[in-house]
Amino acid sequence: MSLLEIRNLSLSIGAHDILKGVDLTLGPGEIVAVTGESGSGKSMTALSVMQLLPESAHLSGSIQLAGQELLTLSEGQKCTLRGQSIGMVFQEPMTALNPVKSIGDQVMETILIHKAMPPAQAEERAREVLTRVGLPPERFPLSRFPHELSGGQRQRVVIAMAIALRPRLLIADEPTTALDVTTQAQILDLLQGLVTEYGMGMLMITHDLAVVADLADHIVVMRHGEVVETGHTRHLLRHMQHPYTRMLFEASDHQVTLPPVPDLQPLLAVADVVRDYRKPRTRLFSKPEFHRAVDGVSFTLHRGERLGLVGESGCGKSTLTRAILGLEKVQRGHILLDGTPVFSGHTPDRSVRRNMQVVFQDPFGSFNPRHKVDRLITEPFHLLDTPPTGTDRADRIAEMLTAVGLSPDDAGKYIHEFSGGQRQRIAIARALIIRPELILFDEAVSALDVSVRAQILDLLAELCDAYDLTYLFISHDLNVVRTITDRVMVMQAGKIVEQGDTEQVFSDPQHPYTEALLAAAPRLPKFTQGVA
């Protein structure tokens, strides 16, 4: 008998139909991956099984866990089920834990609300579970608070809470999306090990096909609340039937062709840059200690070159980016754009700043919601000595919006009228409108769905052709960096450990850290390419 059986499940919230006739089966010890883009209903499917939907939700159909129908249970019975028979791991380890309770308390809570036992015994169980997920109490005492742990460690605590009672079903909703590649590999390994060891079934929700390709037994592809294709992983990847599945697959590994780099003229020169942050003092009169976020970084970016910067969170990528933008003072070294220093104290040097623009990761948070698009994208005009006005200004706006694939009419709209991908196009238009010499892309495509990401990458390649872009592309996504850059730098603990021609570095990494990063990065199996 299957462990989880979803039949003809439909969900509506208010007037919106979220799920339409979803069918899904999961056996004990099996891993089923539900994949699709945002809005496909994959997370809602998970929350339906968990019976943790908003109050206005209406469910119909059937969800059976080991033969027991879940939709007809009372709220009390559902509470008994959650945590005991079904455990759940969430996407955001940084916020999924209560910040004011110790990790020991939070793991013990799962045990104590379901099992009557003395706290000492529950604590013993909590120790065992935390040890199992790789947080032995000798090194990570139960009294630790979430803010004292890294993202990967917090995700381990969340997993410990979910498996403390050895549930029959584990639901993991994008469990590794917020983590670095090496941490992701470890967490996936842990989850897989737990499934085998406990004989649990695991329902894994993910947008990343590469993550599930060698983990899941079955894949369910969803789109607009419907299952479009389902099958055994190998079989499905070899014989994709539905065009949407094929599109998802191709977009995940989207390749672009960049125009050749013109002859090398240095544009940005970074020489021996050091950035220290002062740590909080441990005692009142102790000597202050420093954390070296950027440690002697040197590189040159040539005009017309596309340079990538990869590394894990905390490696100093963002600090280096801010230093290049002249937003941070550096303790040592020089950053010169076209021969002029970028940092000039607290008064930004407009002649330098107008030659540099930046596109950030979050397409939702980086715009003022009260301004219309024409005002948003012309913001950099204040860097010019004689900003264009009247028809000249309107022409520039229209040209830029057209260049990034939007319509000139969009200038009069507000930002909430656009999707994430369109917003990122607007962000690019904003960066491009004063024709800067250099653009910094800080995780600019990381928050986008694969199909949208592929479109933005195409757009970048087109713009490289049309405007001879020079950019620094900062990302944790190695696949994207591989296709969109000519040269790449690998950063670890504030140092550039390896740099060189992108294809060279990826196919023949020299530094052990680069090797580790590449090994940890999930890759789509090659055997499917060209087979349809």
Add this chain to the structure above:
Amino acid sequence: MLRYALKRLLSLTLSLAIASLVIFAVIEVAPGDPASFMLGVNAQPDTLAALRAELGLDVPKTERYLTWVGGMLTGDFGTSYTYRTPVSQMIADRMWVSLPLALYALTLSTLIAFPAGIYAASRRGKPGDIAVMGATQLGVAVPNFWFAMMLVLIFAINLRWFNAGGFAGWDKGFGAAMQSLTLPAIALALPQAAILARVMRSALLDVLGEDFMRTARAKGLSHRQALWRHGLRNALIPVLTIIGLQFSFLLAGSIIIEQVFYLPGLGRLVFQAISSRDLIVVESVVMLLVFAVIMVNFVVDLAYAAVDPRLRSRT
């Protein structure tokens, strides 16, 4: 935690020193010479000079400031210009009315606000929430002296459960004293409770939307359990801030209520002292209130750290 407390204590001392300077300077530049005010417009210059000397107004300002601060540190607040009694004695008498009144009102306001705020948050958008929010809207809008008059009208004049005003004194027994403070405390507490309930509700609603609340539900906690075990403590930070501000306000800002109920509290003392240019009393009471406010903030800071472990490690 100890380091955090010491750091707060250091900033507390600094604030007090700066506050004393500011208070002294502001009151010094205020127009009106207490000696000429006391003796009237027809006073002889030599009598005026003699009184100024007696009051200590003729010495240099720095010296007067140091004497004042030094005196306060040793409990000697000087002598009132008008009443010719030690200021410390006057303040102490009034403090025994104002402090219990403030604490009483704060306790009432917290006791009303917490359940109301939690109830409203757990029933967001439902009739119960709308009713509570409507009541708090009223509580915020209506001034407390109007509540005071209504309370007097109903409970003192019609029902005769309480006295309409005056203070029985603590020597008449705890019950009698508390009885004379009850109506003023309720009048003070209602608007504060309304504000606090609204803050409690919105803080809880913010927390209810947090990811860790969903995690708590996924563990098998019921909605109510999740609210009590995980929601409340996280919602307390903004609530504590408001409670701290309210206590300071209740201690110093109850002049009108003291006037309505004819209570011999600090508010009335300051009011009288200002109208008779009794600067030494004004200075001392203001300094005392500043001290109370700063102390309350210190306690609130410690309470933050007790509630939120992140503040303990980040000093």
